[in-house]
Amino acid sequence: MMTSLTPTLFISFLIAGSGVGVNGQPSGGPQGGSGTTTVSDQEYCDLCGGDASYTETIDDSGTYPKRTIVTNGCPNHYAVCTGKDTDVCGDIGLEGTGTEALVQDYTFDIPANPVIATATDGTPECSTSTIGVALNGVPIYSGAVSANCDQLNVEDSNAEWTSFDFCGGHGRCLANDCTGDYHYHFPASCLETQIGARADGHSPQIGWALDGFPIYGPFGPGGTTMKHVAQGCTGAYCLDDCSGLELELSDVDSFKYRYYMNGPLSDLVSLPTDPKPAATDAPFALKCYRGCTYADLVSEATKCTGGSEGVTSSYLATPLEGVTEKFVSQPASDAGMMCAADAADSSESSSESGALSFFTHIHVCLGVMLATLAFCIANGL
Known part of the structure; x- marks a missing residue:
């Protein structure tokens, strides 16, 4: 015998069946429902980079001055998902229709006056979370891709790097970890291109390590490709061994130590990112x-107490x-890929998309109300 639907169950059924989540994206997790984070309780970053935020403040009131970085973790560039073949992600080498990057709420305190320690700290090598922060607010990761300290294998055609977009990053969304934080393992090609190289070809500073020292791209003094x-x-x-250079470079900065990302910059169009770093470029960050x-x-x-000044x-x-x-x-625009419009058009498109998303939700809500009313009348409620 068929059980009658109660009004509450009926409404829940209609809402669940509508398939509409926030921001006009499908309901459920970013990979079609898998993972611990769902679209319904998280907000996606703009897939073309229109909502990045980043601020720094210096607080020297305490014993140890600190640089505080506040960011939403959203990249300021293309972040369309690739290499995963899910609801929003394209298969390897193909452009998807959305992004896995979720808006975050990050605050990082790092030393404003960094200190060179008497011994190195090997934490970054096996860390699968933030070890540095790019100047656009995107976290920088090491080469580790598992809690077992497995390292990214760039010679494996099915490894994690196949989901890196042409800017060098991707959003984390695995079966048991869908935090959706967009991050870099490889050089931040879009960011470095946007900032531009120094006059002598030296890479620009693209971020900070959590120990307070600056991070640069892959090119050193005179445009030299930095190697180990x-x-x-x-x-x-x-x-x-840490991928850094301990040397005073007065033409570059006022630090006694700095890190360099390793590997070539991408062509800003290929999926996955290409050219990619070689195995000998590990640990990449x-x-x-x-x-x-x-x-x-x-x-x-x-x-630290026995260390020396790093500036x-x-x-x-x-x-x-x-x-x-x-x-x-520009190369991606020329190829007709997503996010090809200029900044003004993209902003207008984003606003229109937001308006359409709003009216889509209104439409769904009205549909649910009318269907519920019809149900109640038919059942004499």
Whole structure:
């Protein structure tokens, strides 16, 4: 015998069956319902980079001055999902229809006056969370891709790198972890292109490590491609095990140490990102901290109290403005890919999309109300 639907169950059935979530995207998780985070209780970043936020402040009132970074974690560039073949993601090499990047609420405290520790901290090598922050607010990850410290294998045609877009990042959305934080493992090609190289070809600063030292792209003084001693590098500009260079470079900055991302910049159009770093470019980002994190300083860890100043006498801690203006890839635009419109058109399109999403929800709600009324009349309620 068929059981009659109660009004409450009937309404729930209609809402669930509508398939409409927030922002006009399908209801359920970003991968069609899998994962612990759902669209209905999270907000997606603009897939073309229109809602990035980033601020820095310097607080020198305490014993250890700190640089506080506040960001929503949304990239200021293309973030269309690829390499996963789900509801919103394209298959490997194909453009999807949406993004897995979710709006976050990040606050990072890092040393404003970094200290070179007496011993390195190997935490970054096996970390699967933030070890640095790009100047557009996107977290920087190491080469680790599992809690077991498995490292990203760029020679495996089915490995995680196949989901990296041409800007060098992707959103995390796995079966048991759908935090949706967009992040970089590879050089931040779109961000570095947007900022532009220094006059001598040196990469621009693209972010901060959590120990307070700056992170640059893959090119050092004179445009030299930075490499590790393990790669056969010789001379004054070789990277240490942490992927950093301990040297005063007055033409670059006022720090005594800095990190470099490793690998080529992409062509800003290929999916997945291409050219990609070689296996010898690992760990791609930093492998260890040469300095002390803010937590290390506050706890007065021995490696910090016995450490040395990481800045020169000309250094003055000042907040950076960050890079949140939307970046549009010209090669991707020429290829007819998504997000090809200029910033003004994209903003207008985003506003229109938001309006359409609003009216879509109104339409669904009215439909539910009318259907419920008809149900009640038919059942004499």
